[in-house]
Amino acid sequence: MRIVSTVIIALLLVLLQATVLELAPVQMIAPACGILVVLYAAFSQQWSLSSVAVLAFVVGYLFDLVSGAPLGVHAFVYVMISQFARLLTTRLVVRGFVLTAGAAFVAALLGGVLVIVVRAQVSPEGGYDGLGQVPIEGLITGLFAPPILWLLNQIEGRLDPARLRVGLARRRRRALTHAASNQRP
Amino acid sequence: MSGPRQKLREVATVAATALVALFLLRQSARHPGELGMLDRGVLAVLSPVQGALSSVGRNIGNLAGRYVDLVHVRTENETFRRDNIRLRAELLEAKRGASETARLQRILELRDSITAETIAARVISVDTSPYFRIARVTLDRGEGSVTRGMPVITPEGVVGRIDRVAGSTADIQLAVDPRFAIDVFLPRSRGRGILRGKAGENGFRCAIEYLVRGQPAEVGDQVMSSGLGSNFPRDLPVGRVTRVIKAGTNGLYQEVEVTPDVDFVRLSEVLVVVAPPPAADPEANPRRTAAPARGVVMYR
Numbered sequence: 125m126r127i128v129s130t131v132i133i134a135l136l137l138v139l140l141q142a143t144v145l146e147l148a149p150v151q152m153i154a155p156a157c158g159i160l161v162v163l164y165a166a167f168s169q170q171w172s173l174s175s176v177a178v179l180a181f182v183v184g185y186l187f188d189l190v191s192g193a194p195l196g197v198h199a200f201v202y203v204m205i206s207q208f209a210r211l212l213t214t215r216l217v218v219r220g221f222v223l224t225a226g227a228a229f230v231a232a233l234l235g236g237v238l239v240i241v242v243r244a245q246v247s248p249e250g251g252y253d254g255l256g257q258v259p260i261e262g263l264i265t266g267l268f269a270p271p272i273l274w275l276l277n278q279i280e281g282r283l284d285p286a287r288l289r290v291g292l293a294r295r296r297r298r299a300l301t302h303a304a305s306n307q308r309p
Numbered sequence: 310m311s312g313p314r315q316k317l318r319e320v321a322t323v324a325a326t327a328l329v330a331l332f333l334l335r336q337s338a339r340h341p342g343e344l345g346m347l348d349r350g351v352l353a354v355l356s357p358v359q360g361a362l363s364s365v366g367r368n369i370g371n372l373a374g375r376y377v378d379l380v381h382v383r384t385e386n387e388t389f390r391r392d393n394i395r396l397r398a399e400l401l402e403a404k405r406g407a408s409e410t411a412r413l414q415r416i417l418e419l420r421d422s423i424t425a426e427t428i429a430a431r432v433i434s435v436d437t438s439p440y441f442r443i444a445r446v447t448l449d450r451g452e453g454s455v456t457r458g459m460p461v462i463t464p465e466g467v468v469g470r471i472d473r474v475a476g477s478t479a480d481i482q483l484a485v486d487p488r489f490a491i492d493v494f495l496p497r498s499r500g501r502g503i504l505r506g507k508a509g510e511n512g513f514r515c516a517i518e519y520l521v522r523g524q525p526a527e528v529g530d531q532v533m534s535s536g537l538g539s540n541f542p543r544d545l546p547v548g549r550v551t552r553v554i555k556a557g558t559n560g561l562y563q564e565v566e567v568t569p570d571v572d573f574v575r576l577s578e579v580l581v582v583v584a585p586p587p588a589a590d591p592e593a594n595p596r597r598t599a600a601p602a603r604g605v606v607m608y609r
Contacts, residue, residue, distance in 0.1 A: 135355075138437065139362050153439055174322035181326040185333070189351055190359070190434075192443030192472060192480035194341065196333030203327050239440050246338045253487035253507060254440050261439060 126171075126280065127179050133279060134161040134183045137272075138190055153261050155268035156232050158187045162202050163231055163269065164276045166209035167218045173210060180206035193239075194246045201238040205231050221270045228269030233262040342457040342473040352475040360433040360447060375401055415464040416578050425542065426584035427462075428455060430479065432576045442486035442506060442513075444469070444576060448477045455479055458540065460582045466546035466570040467491065467534055468579050481579070484547065484569055485513045492537045493517060493547055500524030501535060504547060504567060513573050515548060517565040526550050526565045542582065546570045 137157040162180045165171045171179070184202035188195050209231055212218065218227045236258035244252050336343075344352070420427050430446035437443070448455060461468040461481045469489060472482040482489050485506040493504040502520035520526060530550040536543030552566035 139355075139359055141437070173319040177323040177326045181330060184330065186351070186355075187438070188333075189348060190355060191437035191441055192445060192482075193438055193441040194334070194337035195344075195348065196330050196335075196337050198438075200327065200330035200334055203323070203330055207323060236440070239438075242334065243440060246334060247341065247488050249490065250487035257439050 127175060127182070130161060130165060130179055130276070130280070131182050131186070133276065134158060135186055135190075137161065138187055153257060153264055155265040155272070156235060156261060157272070158183050158198065158202060159205055159232050159235050159265060160228065160269055160272045161276065162206045163209050163228055164273050166206050167213055167224075167227075167273070168277075168280075169213075173207075176206045176210060177203055194243070197239060197242050197246065201235055201242060204238060205235050208234060224270045224273055225266040228273075229262045229266030232265035233258055236261055344473060344475050349475045352478055356433065356445070356447065356475075356478040359445065363433045371405065412578065416580060419462065419464045420580060425582045427580040428583050430461075430579050430581055432579060433478075435573055435576055436483070442469075442483040442489075442573075443472065444481045444483055444573070444579075446479050446481060446579060446581075448479060448581070454583050455581055460539070460541045461579050462542070462545060462582065463571055463576070463579050465572070466548065467541060468571055468573075468576065471581065479581070483573055484571070485515055485573065491539050491541055491547070492535045493532050494535045495520075495524070495526055495530045495550070496533055497530050498524040498526060500526060502562075502565070504532065507566070513569060514551075515567040515569060517550075517567060518562070520563050520565055522561060522563050526553050526563060528553060532567050540582070 134157065137160075141154045141157050161183055162176070165176045165179050180202040181199050184197075184199035185195070187193070187198040187202075191198070209227070212227060216223070216227075218224055237255070240252055240254055240258070243250055416429060420429075429449045431449065432444055432446050435444040446461075455471055455474050457471055457473060459471040461470060467484050469481045469483040469486065472480045474480075483506065484491070484504070487506045489506040491504050492501065494501045500520050501524075502517040504515050504517050507514040507516045517526075517532065528550055532547040532550065534541045534543060534545040534547055548567040548569040548571075550565050551568045554564040554566065
């Protein structure tokens with residue numbers, strides 16, 4: 125359930141990103157939303173190693189389909205990034221604006237380079253062109269990472285059935301309050 | 310005991326996902342542009358959503374533009390505010406309608422001017438990833454007749470070529486994608502070279518390779534398709550030279566940067582050249598001299 129909802133959110137983010145960029149007056153570089161979703165899962169202790177990998181693969185595969193990239197490029201790169209991020213969390217507690225932005229910058233940098241390297245292997249005619257864009261994309265991804273990760277955390281908190289059961293979710297609390305007020309004479 | 314087993318299962322899942330991704334990559338490298346049943350199914354679900362979001366986005370953009378205009382009118386003259394609002398809204402609507410008609414008219418003119426068979430397509434998204442310059446279109450008709458490698462053009466010039474097709478949705482590899490290459494010439498100097506997309510620091514740029522130094526290019530030179538070595542019609546505008554990077558004194562070739570004539574950000578309708586022009590009938594008019602080489606060369 126959690127994987128499905130996160131994949132849907134990732135897909136919406138990617139589609140919205142393409143639409144918003146279309147409206148921009150000049151050609152812009154967008155944050156790597158797919159990588160941010162993968163990072164969110166990898167940084168969260170509620171996701172197991174395997175579910176992070178599966179999520180990364182599905183998000184990458186969908187991103188390949190949406191972006192028109194050769195199938196498997198982002199799927200492979202995102203799986204690698206997810207494992208890198210999980211490895212990072214064993215050494216570092218990624219919390220706060222600076223650490224989250226820094227970790228997202230490094231992950232986006234690594235992701236960009238990996239995408240270009242894999243692209244060069246799949247279709248060699250493109251070469252390693254586009255490496256100049258990687259740091260800029262990394263910077264933008266790093267800047268957008270804290271608010272997007274916070275947003276994903278909020279959404280997952282609302283959808284998490286475990287949290288609903290123990291009454292931590294706002295919707296559940298509101299429902300209980302409503303029921304109690306109805307019982308009063 | 311469940312600890313090591315659990316860990317092993319986790320590692321096996323991670324390895325399996327990486328292997329499946331590698332398998333997909335291998336298939337993509339072997340059969341570029343081909344999609345499986347699952348991919349087609351997912352695309353069939355995603356494309357309408359993508360198209361709807363794009364349409365909503367454009368409408369929001371139009372509304373925002375209209376709102377800015379309305380605020381401007383209000384500050385300019387409060388007395389005639391209502392009249393101004395109405396008139397400006399009408400004018401904007403008329404302008405939008407006129408520009409759309411003009412755009413469609415130009416598409417139709419282009420369609421008539423080239424003898425090859427074409428199919429119109431509407432763009433639903435452009436450039437989702439900076440490393441793959443791809444535009445997604447929905448075909449108005451002719452589902453099944455569009456295949457990989459077919460040229461895509463607009464009245465402004467060369468857009469790219471079809472990369473992969475799924476039902477009525479097709480992906481266009483834009484002329485600015487580093488994997489794109491087309492034979493071009495400069496009408497002023499008659500120099501010829503290979504135009505390649507240049508993904509990088511400047512966004513939408515191309516570069517001409519193998520342009521001989523003896524035929525020097527200048528900034529502002531028009532770049533046209535030569536029609537050689539590919540299935541693009543001859544004499545289509547491609548772009549303009551924006552920078553000439555001189556090679557060393559011993560170099561054979563000069564490097565030239567080109568800015569495409571097509572505004573890829575504002576791409577809305579395109580034409581896909583699906584078939585070469587019909588062969589001339591020698592019996593039909595024996596006195597008529599042969600037409601200059603223009604049109605679409607045969608598919609490989």
